[in-house]
Amino acid sequence: MTAKLNLLGLPWPALTDFFSELGQPQYRAKQLMEWIYQHNVSDFRQMTNFPLTLRQTLEEKAIIGAGEVVARQEASDGTIKLAIRFCDDRIVECVILHYHHGVTLCLSSQVGCKMGCAFCASGLDGFVANLTAAEIVEQIWHANRALSSQSLRVGHLVYMGMGEPLDNYHNVIDSIRFANNPAAFNIGMRNITLSTSGLVPGIKQLAQENLPLTLSISLHAPVDYLRDQIMPINRRYPLPQLMEAVRDYVKTTRRRVTFEYILLAGFNDQLIHAEKLASLLAGILANVNVIPYNEVPGLPWRAPSDKQVRLFVRLLEDRGINVTVRRELGPEIEAACGQLRRRLQRGE
Numbered sequence: 144m145t146a147k148l149n150l151l152g153l154p155w156p157a158l159t160d161f162f163s164e165l166g167q168p169q170y171r172a173k174q175l176m177e178w179i180y181q182h183n184v185s186d187f188r189q190m191t192n193f194p195l196t197l198r199q200t201l202e203e204k205a206i207i208g209a210g211e212v213v214a215r216q217e218a219s220d221g222t223i224k225l226a227i228r229f230c231d232d233r234i235v236e237c238v239i240l241h242y243h244h245g246v247t248l249c250l251s252s253q254v255g256c257k258m259g260c261a262f263c264a265s266g267l268d269g270f271v272a273n274l275t276a277a278e279i280v281e282q283i284w285h286a287n288r289a290l291s292s293q294s295l296r297v298g299h300l301v302y303m304g305m306g307e308p309l310d311n312y313h314n315v316i317d318s319i320r321f322a323n324n325p326a327a328f329n330i331g332m333r334n335i336t337l338s339t340s341g342l343v344p345g346i347k348q349l350a351q352e353n354l355p356l357t358l359s360i361s362l363h364a365p366v367d368y369l370r371d372q373i374m375p376i377n378r379r380y381p382l383p384q385l386m387e388a389v390r391d392y393v394k395t396t397r398r399r400v401t402f403e404y405i406l407l408a409g410f411n412d413q414l415i416h417a418e419k420l421a422s423l424l425a426g427i428l429a430n431v432n433v434i435p436y437n438e439v440p441g442l443p444w445r446a447p448s449d450k451q452v453r454l455f456v457r458l459l460e461d462r463g464i465n466v467t468v469r470r471e472l473g474p475e476i477e478a479a480c481g482q483l484r485r486r487l488q489r490g491e
């Protein structure tokens with residue numbers, strides 16, 4: 144018996160080929176996309192504008208979605224975390240966040256991660272696999288289904304969940320183009336943020352894609368000797384190389400770059416660090432997102448005090464840097480990436 148074809152995330156040429164093999168006109172592919180992406184339907188029997196015979200054939204030959212939501216946690220502020228199990232027992236997480244500008248989905252691009260950042264739950268168990276482009280966009284579909292009772296849809300994407308997106312470059316870029324397709328999720332390129340720990344070759348490649356998305360650099364330390372301690376990638380691409388790639392990126396794309404800076408109490412949250420950060424970013428079209436650390440069981444890092452966060456931010460502002468403090472959404476549901484997955488995989 145041949146395996147059923149997963150139609151969710153299937154690019155347009157492959158979808159039209161599939162329908163022409165069934166002897167169906169092209170407009171059926173368009174109708175199917177409407178059912179999947181506008182109406183979040185997974186059951187061919189609900190596709191009432193298809194002839195009954197076609198619905199039966201589709202049931203025999205195809206499926207919609209390869210993953211299953213195996214856990215859902217909801218916080219009092221509306222943040223929802225979904226754990227999705229794909230084949231081979233690979234579990235990924237995505238987090239639905241409600242901001243004033245709309246619903247944002249934090250996506251995973253890999254199962255596990257090779258980067259080994261010292262403050263991150265995703266890196267603790269190492270790397271398992273790259274997600275396919277279809278598996279990445281399936282997270283958006285499950286999120287839209289989770290939101291449908293509130294008549295909401297995902298309007299913004301941040302590639303900041305599990306995995307290093309630029310380490311799964313082609314699948315991530317394909318998933319971005321798919322999410323942006325008006326016939327699929329129709330998410331504006333400017334509403335998409337790709338976050339990297341600092342893979343310099345990937346940043347250079349991305350600069351050539353002509354995608355007006357937002358590049359976000361997970362910086363977390365303003366000097367090499369500190370960054371080396373928490374982000375092993377820094378030993379391969381130290382700050383001078385990284386900042387040169389960022390400057391070239393800004394020059395090529397004319398897009399403002401965001402720098403993420405997790406404040407770890409007593410490690411990188413002192414005023415001397417803010418001063419060094421301001422010097423590092425001088426002259427770069429940049430925003431800084433300061434993120435007070437969300438404590439992870441099993442890791443030694445602590446959250447900074449509110450006072451320290453305020454002092455850190457004020458110094459950056461005094462140096463003319465654009466700063467926002469990322470609101471902690473849903474800390475009670477382990478919103479830091481990788482935590483729910485770790486528990487599920489340990490069978491807790």
Ligand code: SF4
Pocket residue numbers: 256257258259260263264265266304305306307340480
């Ligand atoms: S912070 Fe991101 S890049 Fe670093 S280990 Fe975690 S998932 Fe990987």
